[in-house]
Structures are given as C-alpha cells and as structure tokens.
Amino acid sequence: MYVNLFTGVLVSVVTVTLSIIGLLIVRKISTHSNFQEHHDVTDPMLSVVGTLFAILLGFMVANSMQRFEEARLNVQEEANAVMDLYRLAEGLPKADEDNLRDHLVKYNESVVADEWVEMRDKKISMDAYKYYDLVWTDCATFKPKEDAHNNLQQKILDCVTTLSDCRRMRLYSMHNGLPRPLWGALAAGGLATIVFTYFFRITNIKLQCLMTGLVTLAICLNLFLLASFDDPFSGDVAVSSIPFEINLQAFRLAKTVNKNPVPTAK
Numbered sequence: 261m262y263v264n265l266f267t268g269v270l271v272s273v274v275t276v277t278l279s280i281i282g283l284l285i286v287r288k289i290s291t292h293s294n295f296q297e298h299h300d301v302t303d304p305m306l307s308v309v310g311t312l313f314a315i316l317l318g319f320m321v322a323n324s325m326q327r328f329e330e331a332r333l334n335v336q337e338e339a340n341a342v343m344d345l346y347r348l349a350e351g352l353p354k355a356d357e358d359n360l361r362d363h364l365v366k367y368n369e370s371v372v373a374d375e376w377v378e379m380r381d382k383k384i385s386m387d388a389y390k391y392y393d394l395v396w397t398d399c400a401t402f403k404p405k406e407d408a409h410n411n412l413q414q415k416i417l418d419c420v421t422t423l424s425d426c427r428r429m430r431l432y433s434m435h436n437g438l439p440r441p442l443w444g445a446l447a448a449g450g451l452a453t454i455v456f457t458y459f460f461r462i463t464n465i466k467l468q469c470l471m472t473g474l475v476t477l478a479i480c481l482n483l484f485l486l487a488s489f490d491d492p493f494s495g496d497v498a499v500s501s502i503p504f505e506i507n508l509q510a511f512r513l514a515k516t517v518n519k520n521p522v523p524t525a526k
Contacts, residue, residue, distance in 0.1 A: 263487040263495040272480040275353035279476040280456050280469050283348045287465065290411040306456040313449040319472070320446070324489035331433040332499045338426035342368055343510060344419045345395070351412045353405065365493050367391035368507050376501045379493040382434045392427060396420060421437030437490045446486075450479045 342364055349360045367388060375385035399420040404410050457472045488497040 261438065263484065263491070263497075265496050266486070267341060267476075268277070268480075268484040272477060272484065275480050276473045276476045280453075280473055281457050283469060283472050284465075288299065303507045306453075307448075309456055310453050313453050316449065316482065317479075317486070318448065320442075321486045323483055323490070324438075324486050327433065327436060328489040328497075328499070331430065334426050334429045334433070335499055335501075336503045338423060339368075339429060339507055341419050341423035341426060342504070343507050345399070346507075346511065346514075348412060348419060348449050351409070352402065356398070356402060359396065363391050363394040365508075365511050367395055368504050368511070372501050372504045372508065376493075379434055380498075381494075384431060392423075396424065403520075434491070434493055438486075446483065450483065453479065 340410070346361055346364050349357045349364070350356075352360065370385055370388035370391055375388040378385050399416050402409075402413060404413050454472070454476050457475055460468070464467050488495055492499045
C-alpha cells in the first residue's frame with residue numbers, strides 16, 4: 261500500500277470532518293434526555309470498545325514497525341555481503357577477480373537504479389536478477405588452482421549464500437503486509453469507537469466536537485503509522501537504498517586507488 265504524508269493528512273482531515281458532521285447530525289435529531297438516561301450504560305461500553313480497539317491497533321502498529329526494522333537490517337546485510345564479495349575477489353586470479361567484481365558492480369547499480377523503483381509496485385528488476393545469477397555462477401563454478409584458494413572459496417560461498425538469503429527475504433517482505441480483511445476489521449473498529457462518542461451529550465457543543473475530532477485524529481494517525489510501516493519499500497516512510505549507494509561510492513574509490521597507487525617511500 262503506497263502511503264505518503266499528503267495522503268495521510270488528507271484522509272485524516274476528511275475523516276475528522278465527517279466525524280464532526282456525524283456528531284452534529286446526531287445531536288440535531290435527538291434530544292438531550294435520550295442520551296442522558298443512557299450515560300451509565302454507554303460509559304463502560306465505550307471503555308471496553310475503546311480499550312480493545314486500542315490494544316489491537318497498538319499491537320499491529322508495533323508488529324509493523326518490527327517488520328520494517330527487520331527489512332531495513334536485512335537490506336544492510338545484503339549490501340554488506342556484496343561489499344565483502346567485492347573485497348574477497350581480490351584474492352582470486354585476475355580474470356576471475358575482474359569478472360566477479362564487474363558483475364557485483366552491475367548488480368549493485370541495478371538494485372539502486374532499477375529494482376528499488378520496481379519494488380514500490382511489488383515487482384523485481386530482471387536486470388538485477390540477471391547479474392545476481394551471474395554472481396552466483398561466478399562463485400559456484402570457481403575452481404581453486406592453489407591451496408590458498410580453498411579457504412577463500414569457502415568464504416566466498418558463505419558470502420554469496422548470505423547475499424542470496426537476504427535478497428529473497430527482501431523480496432518476500434514486499435508481500436508481508438496486512439491482508440484486506442484485517443484492514444476492514446480495523447476500519448470497523450475505528451468507526452465503532454468514533455460512533456460511541458456520539459452517545460454522550462454535553463452542553464458545550466464546541467467542546468464535544470473538539471473531543472470527537474481528537475479521538476478521530478488519534479485513530480487516523482495510528483492507522484497512518486500502520487499503513488506507512490506495513491509496506492517497507494513504498495511511501496514516504498520506506499527502507500532506503502543507502503547501503504547499496506555507499507557500496508557504489510566504495511567501488512568508485514577502489515577504482516581510483518587502483519589507478520593512482522600510493523607511492524612507496526624510498
């Protein structure tokens with residue numbers, strides 16, 4: 261679900277406005293005595309409904325924030341695996357080193373420039389997948405020619421396995437959002453809580469409108485938080501591609517250093 265700040269503010273303003281209009285309509289078509297005699301029953305029922313909804317919504321928001329943080333850490337681990345492979349490639353024969361590093365750089369570039377945009381629509385980049393597959397082939401088919409390459413091969417296989425696992429987890433996390441029936445249940449719970457505030461009637465109508473508006477606003481803000489963290493790769497609150505962008509900077513620096521080696525002291 262793509263959620264940005266403008267949409268959240270707009271939906272909140274409209275919802276608060278509608279809740280106040282609903283309150284004014286209810287007050288207009290009913291009398292004060294009709295509500296006054298039911299206050300003793302309405303008060304505990306509102307407490308039960310409000311508390312249950314607050315607990316449910318709180319747990320869901322906390323769970324979505326946890327999944328968002330896990331997705332962020334997973335992206336960092338994937339980017340770290342790419343960088344580790346790039347560094348480990350230095351111990352390979354020159355042809356194998358150049359081949360693996362070239363595929364790693366192109367994979368990293370495809371993830372930043374293409375796949376991060378595609379993930380907003382829950383899609384993957386075919387270019388990124390192509391270079392990811394080539395990286396796997398480079399690592400899995402490498403045959404050690406010296407004893408020193410044996411340990412290096414094991415390290416490389418561990419890194420490419422980590423890269424693969426993290427990539428799959430990143431793609432899985434695009435589809436871990438709340439199902440629509442649960443969103444419907446949350447909407448119904450929020451509506452029930454707002455409607456229950458109509459069953460109270462105080463003399464100062466402006467004060468009651470303010471209280472109803474604040475209750476509605478609190479519900480809207482929590483639902484906005486839930487929607488924002490529910491999809492970690494879209495909206496204004498999204499996992500950043502900065503770890504991969506830092507890799508690209510490191511790749512450019514490594515090429516610069518290789519072209520301009522530090523002179524040795526005489």
